[in-house]
Amino acid sequence: MKNRLSQVMPGGRCFFMAMDHGYFQGPTTGLEKPGETIKPLLPYVDALFCTRGALRSAIDPLNSKPIILRVSGCTSMVGKDLADEEVTTSVEEIIRLNASAVGVSVFIGSDYEKQTLKNLSQLVNACEMYGIPVMAVTAVGKELERREARYLALCCRIAAELGARVVKTYWCEKEFDKVVKGCPVPVVIAGGPKCETELEVFEFVSDGMQKGAVGINLGRNVWQNPNPVAMAKALRAIVHESASVKKAYEIFNEGKQKLESHAGRQVLQ
Numbered sequence: 001m002k003n004r005l006s007q008v009m010p011g012g013r014c015f016f017m018a019m020d021h022g023y024f025q026g027p028t029t030g031l032e033k034p035g036e037t038i039k040p041l042l043p044y045v046d047a048l049f050c051t052r053g054a055l056r057s058a059i060d061p062l063n064s065k066p067i068i069l070r071v072s073g074c075t076s077m078v079g080k081d082l083a084d085e086e087v088t089t090s091v092e093e094i095i096r097l098n099a100s101a102v103g104v105s106v107f108i109g110s111d112y113e114k115q116t117l118k119n120l121s122q123l124v125n126a127c128e129m130y131g132i133p134v135m136a137v138t139a140v141g142k143e144l145e146r147r148e149a150r151y152l153a154l155c156c157r158i159a160a161e162l163g164a165r166v167v168k169t170y171w172c173e174k175e176f177d178k179v180v181k182g183c184p185v186p187v188v189i190a191g192g193p194k195c196e197t198e199l200e201v202f203e204f205v206s207d208g209m210q211k212g213a214v215g216i217n218l219g220r221n222v223w224q225n226p227n228p229v230a231m232a233k234a235l236r237a238i239v240h241e242s243a244s245v246k247k248a249y250e251i252f253n254e255g256k257q258k259l260e261s262h263a264g265r266q267v268l269q
């Protein structure tokens with residue numbers, strides 16, 4: 001268990017690259033070809049969060065990162081209720097794919113609260129036998145307004161009490177420290193829809209880290225940005241080097257300029 005956790009959280013901190021979106025929303029913008037999107041970002045992230053299908057079809061087994069396998073699903077954006085999830089992947093398959101951890105969503109307060117908490121509990125039962133950490137994802141479906149401290153604290157605590165080794169939850173503007181303090185296992189910050197500016201992303205990540213989160217699980221705010229590598233470098237600096245927002249923005253701009261001058265040279269040639 002400790003060894004697997006340290007694979008995905010070297011030094012206790014983590015930058016997970018979320019690329020699991022296709023499991024309920026199909027070919028998400030920027031992730032139509034997940035292998036190509038992710039390749040240049042690999043040096044900057046600690047683990048990939050993806051389904052077995054993406055792993056099989058898009059990730060080079062000879063040149064990858066530790067995998068956190070998304071193992072809940074069976075719903076879609078166009079279906080009745082995103083919360084109506086089941087566990088999709090057997091423990092044998094999780095082991096065969098050499099996953100370092102697994103992720104499962106819980107939809108607390110929804111009609112499927114019990115079902116999804118049972119998904120988590122049963123997955124913990126199966127995975128603990130083999131020392132595989134389970135990350136609970138406190139999901140809100142389409143109800144994004146639920147992302148406030150009291151609700152998130154409740155979700156994180158329940159997920160940890162049921163045996164999650166890590167909890168991924170949303171950052172919130174007010175009292176995020178209370179969410180982290182009430183959770184006895186490490187808390188990882190989820191991304192959410194793309195922010196308007198890079199600074200906004202750096203600000204919420206930096207605030208969340210200062211308030212006790214151990215890292216991030218971000219997708220769209222990295223690979224939907226026109227400069228995803230620069231974004232990844234800057235976010236890595238906040239997570240692993242405690243870089244300030246100002247420093248992160250400098251790193252982002254440096255990365256962006258390098259790319260622009262490289263593109264310029266190519267045009268001249």
Ligand code: 5RP
Nearest residue numbers: 018191192193217218219220
């Ligand atoms: C979807 C997830 C994603 O991994 C999570 O939402 C992070 O991706 P993004 O930063 O694009 O929101 O768990 O259920």
